[in-house]
Amino acid sequence: MIDPQVIIDHWPYFAAGIWMTIQVSLAAIVLGFMIAFAVALLRTSRFRLLRGVASAYVEMLRNVPFIILLFIFFYGLPFSGIRLPEQVAGTIALSFFASAYYAEIIRGAMASVPRGQVEAARAMGFTYGQILRDIIVPQMWKFALPPMAGITTMTVKESSILSTITVAELTYQGIIVQGMTFAPFEVFFAIAALYWIFTAVLVRLFRIAECRVGSAELAAAARSPVASKYLTLEARP
Amino acid sequence: MQFSFEFVLETLPALIAAAGVTIRVAAITIALSLFFGTVLTIVRALKIRPVNVAISIYISFIRGTPLLVQIFLAYYALPALGIRLGPVTAGVLAITANNAAFMTEIFRGALASIPPGQIEAAASLGLKPRAIWLKVVLPQLYMRSLPAIVNECTIVIKGTALLAVITVVEVFRTAQQIGSSSFRPFETFVAAGIVFLGLCLIISQFGLWLERRFALRRGT
Numbered sequence: 001m002i003d004p005q006v007i008i009d010h011w012p013y014f015a016a017g018i019w020m021t022i023q024v025s026l027a028a029i030v031l032g033f034m035i036a037f038a039v040a041l042l043r044t045s046r047f048r049l050l051r052g053v054a055s056a057y058v059e060m061l062r063n064v065p066f067i068i069l070l071f072i073f074f075y076g077l078p079f080s081g082i083r084l085p086e087q088v089a090g091t092i093a094l095s096f097f098a099s100a101y102y103a104e105i106i107r108g109a110m111a112s113v114p115r116g117q118v119e120a121a122r123a124m125g126f127t128y129g130q131i132l133r134d135i136i137v138p139q140m141w142k143f144a145l146p147p148m149a150g151i152t153t154m155t156v157k158e159s160s161i162l163s164t165i166t167v168a169e170l171t172y173q174g175i176i177v178q179g180m181t182f183a184p185f186e187v188f189f190a191i192a193a194l195y196w197i198f199t200a201v202l203v204r205l206f207r208i209a210e211c212r213v214g215s216a217e218l219a220a221a222a223r224s225p226v227a228s229k230y231l232t233l234e235a236r237p
Numbered sequence: 238m239q240f241s242f243e244f245v246l247e248t249l250p251a252l253i254a255a256a257g258v259t260i261r262v263a264a265i266t267i268a269l270s271l272f273f274g275t276v277l278t279i280v281r282a283l284k285i286r287p288v289n290v291a292i293s294i295y296i297s298f299i300r301g302t303p304l305l306v307q308i309f310l311a312y313y314a315l316p317a318l319g320i321r322l323g324p325v326t327a328g329v330l331a332i333t334a335n336n337a338a339f340m341t342e343i344f345r346g347a348l349a350s351i352p353p354g355q356i357e358a359a360a361s362l363g364l365k366p367r368a369i370w371l372k373v374v375l376p377q378l379y380m381r382s383l384p385a386i387v388n389e390c391t392i393v394i395k396g397t398a399l400l401a402v403i404t405v406v407e408v409f410r411t412a413q414q415i416g417s418s419s420f421r422p423f424e425t426f427v428a429a430g431i432v433f434l435g436l437c438l439i440i441s442q443f444g445l446w447l448e449r450r451f452a453l454r455r456g457t
Contacts, residue, residue: 063441064430064434069430071426072423075416075423157303159303160303163305184309188306189314195301199302200301
């Protein structure tokens, strides 16, 4: 039978787990975004070689499962003589993974800033750095934020894979508690619920930020009653 | 220890052989999730309130929780309800449940891009709802969501690597076994990465070919 007592008794494990998940994923999101910004700049570089390197980086990270990237990174580090604690190695691997997705978004958002503004700035003698800082970056957020919400929640969800290299985040704690209690149903549902809440909060924060920067709302096209029977999915109130 | 490129080449054949399992699991999963995605889309369009609320909760749950946890739920938690599944079946079930939700979301987007005039024309010509779905809406739905569906296929391929955690012997699990018996885990995981890179690139190239092939019908 379903026994919620299991969850209540072991709440310190879940609390420690969600705290580690928050730390690891937020660090990976921030670090990943910074790497992504550099990669996005490389992808719009004048030099073909730099563009090639940047797009190879993105393609490689996007086409290999994160669990394998993590293991390559984790087992590859000792080769270069570097010893890192699991959570640090895991966070760095997660940052690289997230950066490949963020880079594509940043590149698209930068390209969405009206071209004329960049040309006008250049005609007025702005340097590359000034154009970036004063024209492109302030305006790119309204294009970047909506897709960033999805990638950010993806990063949080992928952080569960760090449990396979024994980072004591939420999923790992769940496996520990399940080993002690033999109550997989309660434990894994509790964990799923905690992830669900965390990602829902993140999405809500992104919506608030999107309103601030004025992401263009897609105006729902006015539809005829006949067509809406097939083409819309929301139940009528 | 030196990174041995020869060892990467040596392990590749064994991993490519194991890719058969990965491809089979992924193919079944993609077929099932396309089917359930379509069913959910049609059921949603019937606009029965409680059903639609249930479907949105399901989609929100799938999108808000990690695939790894969903796999654990299918493999470890279902037996608590008396449903005991083998690792492969549990894995297919988990990834299908996951992917069907994303397919449904893709179809929702594609549905919104179909011109309403076509439905009005079909309805005024006297087509029955069944015919409107099968002859007017669905063919265009698949055509319009083709790039997104292909993208989902690569996501499913990558998702199958997680099944190694519940002991399905696919590419990644095989790599773990070779890695621990040869004491060269780094090279083996690099080789596994190459196999997945190859699989995903083949799928996305095939997707581009399909898009070109159906360019006329897609109206692009």
